[in-house]
Amino acid sequence: MTPPCQRSGERRRMVDQQIEARGIRDPFVLAAMRDVPRHLFVPQPYDRDAYADAPLPIGNGQTISQPYIVALMTVLIRPASTDTVLEIGAGSGYQAAILSELVRKVITIERIEEVAALARANLAAVRADNVEIILGDGTLGYPPGAPYNGIIITAATPEIPGPLKEQLAEGGRLVAPVGDRILQELVALERHGVRFTEEHHGGVRFVPLIGRHGWED
Structure with missing residues (x-):
């Protein structure tokens, strides 16, 4: 990862005021x-608001x-240094950069070719060399890399896609936003053999998950 030289003060304030102040302590x-x-993952002119407490268009x-x-x-996925x-x-690649x-x-996995290209360029710019981008239907997962210690779904799904549950270690x-196209609840699952325990972490709003096991385009 490149040294976080530019706008570092904004990042510190973002973490102090928006994240740690809301109870995240890891x-x-x-x-x-x-x-x-983060500003490198937000296109102009929205990059000026990259550290605001809000989602932004990409x-x-x-x-x-x-x-x-x-x-x-x-x-919520409890990442560890040995995990896949x-x-x-x-x-735009920001969540993957944090995970990296x-x-x-x-x-x-990204289904839109132009968005995948944007993520690829952004991740290369910050030298996130341990991230692989796959173009395809994310609701099918990616069996060649399974099993996964953690899975994050960054789009609203009507239910957790079966293939993703199968590919979980x-x-x-x-972790996924589950609900309809307007409002979802953030749900975390943990696998224990064929059984999954479930936690709920409040209401959220995401763009819809398009694919065979998600919403129709």
Whole structure:
């Protein structure tokens, strides 16, 4: 990862006021949020608001999530340095960049070619060399990389896609916004054999997950 030289004061304030103040205490996640230059993942002219407490458009009808939500979803999968994590919906690459500082490998799937190209360029710019971008239907997961210690779905799904549950490792955790196209609840699953325990972490709003096991385009 490149040194976080530019706008570092804004990142510190973002973490202090938006993330740590809301109860997130994991020191490694907080450090990653301070290190990764979020403004490089937000296209102009929205980059001036990159450290605001809000999601922002990145083009093609997609958004970069609110910083707090990125931190919360990261904490909920309980990342470890030896983990392989699957992300569904690369967006501009910011969530993958955060994960890249915390785990061994990140595989992120993006269905829109232009968005995948944006993520690829952004991740190369910050030298996130342990991230692999796959172009395809994220609801199918990516069996060649399975099983995954963590899975993050960064788009609204009517239910957790079966293939993703199957690709989750024993003891692994999956986090997703589950609901309709307007409002969802952030759900975290943990796998125990064929059984999954479930936690709920409040209401959220994401763009819809398009694919065979998601919403129709």
